[in-house]
Amino acid sequence: MxxxxxxxxxxxxxxxxxxxxxxxxxxxxxxxxxxxxxxxxxxxxxxxxxxxxxxxxxxxxxxxxxxxxxxxxxxxxxxxxxxxxxxxxxxxxxxxxxxxxxxxxxxxxxxxxxxxxxxxEGDVWFPDAGEADEEAASSIEKMARLTPAQRRILTLVSEGKLNKQIAHEMDISEATVKAHMTAIFRRLGVVNRTQAVLIAKELDAASPSAV
Missing domain, CATH: 3.40.50.2300 (Response regulator)
Structure with missing residues (x-):
């Protein structure tokens, strides 16, 4: 088929x-x-x-x-x-x-x-990338370490949601959200929500006006 x-x-x-x-x-x-x-x-x-x-x-x-x-x-x-x-x-x-x-x-x-x-044919295809930003590459590597649940939580944090709101939306306990946040900070190498959100936003590919 x-x-x-x-x-x-x-x-x-x-x-x-x-x-x-x-x-x-x-x-x-x-x-x-x-x-x-x-x-x-x-x-x-x-x-x-x-x-x-x-x-x-x-x-x-x-x-x-x-x-x-x-x-x-x-x-x-x-x-x-x-x-x-x-x-x-x-x-x-x-x-x-x-x-x-x-x-x-x-x-x-x-x-x-x-x-x-x-x-x-099972191959890959990329144009010449030129010189990439090493800091951005590092952020990508860090984000790739997150689990799907952690990525979802970080997305909600980026939207300004509080732990209580995230727990309700994901149908998990607030304690579980806090545990995930601790793991997210560790994997991203940051110490607070603001720093974590900044790393997440570095993965945005272009401005919303892009086509």
Whole structure:
């Protein structure tokens, strides 16, 4: 049975361009287009996904944190980042977190097909990253050490939620939240919530206005 390819991007024209390349590079697959990360996750949960192309900054995305979540929760699915951001730190971060390819949205269609074809053959594809920020790379490595529950808690902390509110939202005890926070501080090498949130925000791939 042929697998599926999920194209996650909130811009219909970009999805159409990626779809055309996928049809040539991954023939015979069912193609599913979605406009947000939650829908992409729902498709991944269904199973049978051979490839996910992912925009880092859809309405409900959190930059490289979204990639990290997919790689941890669905390690068998190759993830190709298709992003407006061409910063070296973002490209290197995607590599560090296990993306199969990184395709800037400015990439000509023949090169996009080449990238997707390389992933279809089990290879990886990345343009020249240039010099990446070592401090940003270190933050990515630290965030990768967190468990899914710890990442969820840190996301809620970043939203300004208190321990009591986090406990209610995650249906766990406040003591469990505090224990997770202690582990988060240790793994990130920080001493308070503000420092932890700053590291988390370094994984944002671009400003919300990026396309």
């Amino acid at each position: 042929a697998g599926r390819v999920v194209i996650a991007d909130d811009h219909p024209l970009l999805r159409a361009a990626v779809r055309g390349c996928v049809e040539q590079s991954w023939p015979g697959r069912e193609i599913v287009e979605v406009a947000d990360a939650a829908s992409a996750r729902a498709e991944a949960v269904k199973g049978g996904v051979d490839l996910l192309t992912l925009d880092l900054h859809m309405a409900d995305s959190a930059g490289l944190q979204t990639l990290m979540a997919f790689r941890q929760d669905f390690p068998a699915i190759p993830v190709v980042i298709v992003s407006a951001s061409e910063e070296a730190r973002i490209l290197r971060g995607a590599q560090e977190l296990g993306a199969a390819a990184f395709i800037p949205k400015s990439t000509p269609l023949p090169q996009m097909r080449e990238a997707l074809g390389a992933v279809a």
